[in-house]
Amino acid sequence: MDDNSGGDLKLKSGGPRSAVRGRASGGCGRRSAVGGRKAVFLDRDGVLNRAIVKDGRPYPPQSLEEVEVIEEVPQALRSLKEAGFLLIGITNQPDVARGTQRREVVESVHRLLLETLPLDQILVCYHDDADGCLCRKPQAGLLYQAAEQYGIALSSSFMIGDRWKDIEAGRRAGCVTILIDYHYAEKEAIPPPDWRARSLEEAAHWICNRLKGGKN
Numbered sequence: 756m757d758d759n760s761g762g763d764l765k766l767k768s769g770g771p772r773s774a775v776r777g778r779a780s781g782g783c784g785r786r787s788a789v790g791g792r793k794a795v796f797l798d799r800d801g802v803l804n805r806a807i808v809k810d811g812r813p814y815p816p817q818s819l820e821e822v823e824v825i826e827e828v829p830q831a832l833r834s835l836k837e838a839g840f841l842l843i844g845i846t847n848q849p850d851v852a853r854g855t856q857r858r859e860v861v862e863s864v865h866r867l868l869l870e871t872l873p874l875d876q877i878l879v880c881y882h883d884d885a886d887g888c889l890c891r892k893p894q895a896g897l898l899y900q901a902a903e904q905y906g907i908a909l910s911s912s913f914m915i916g917d918r919w920k921d922i923e924a925g926r927r928a929g930c931v932t933i934l935i936d937y938h939y940a941e942k943e944a945i946p947p948p949d950w951r952a953r954s955l956e957e958a959a960h961w962i963c964n965r966l967k968g969g970k971n
Contacts, residue, residue: 790906795835799846801917811940827956834959844877845897852883893923915958919944933958
């Protein structure tokens with residue numbers, strides 16, 4: 756929990772990778788002019804690294820020692836990078852606002868992910884629901900922030916997550932949405948995602964096939 760020094764990232768079956776070195780940042784995004792680049796936005800826990808599941812609900816790792824990148828994540832991210840996508844992590848980390856996690860621990864996890872995976876950046880909301888911010892999913896503020904920063908066409912981009920808040924944030928931003936469905940004991944996304952996958956690898960394959968078919 757308190758260890759925020761280096762550590763080896765464990766690889767286990769089921770997850771993705773990133774490409775260009777980037778930086779992790781937080782803050783509320785705002786809607787901005789749409790550019791021409793395309794991106795895949797990726798939730799962190801349950802998509803890039805394994806979530807800690809308790810009573811059917813997912814929770815983030817509490818230390819570097821608990822971080823496990825899902826085994827198929829690196830290759831899935833490489834395939835998306837080769838297809839021309841920016842790869843941007845979009846994550847809620849409200850335990851910082853709740854006082855049950857230290858911001859420096861979250862930042863150390865993100866440094867490790869950025870050093871290990873081909874992600875361009877990880878954008879973070881540290882707020883809780885009561886803060887009423889625009890960056891906490893299901894709000895789409897972080898996606899708008901990324902669109903402004905990188906010149907991203909959100910309608911040509913994808914949001915991949917494992918919870919309804921990820922799907923709703925992507926929908927509000929105008930992205931194609933993909934749910935990695937672990938059948939958590941929580942509410943379903945309404946409206947439903949554009950597609951459901953069992954892994955990031957399967958989601959990346961669907962995206963690449965969609966591009967080949969000229970649908971994006």
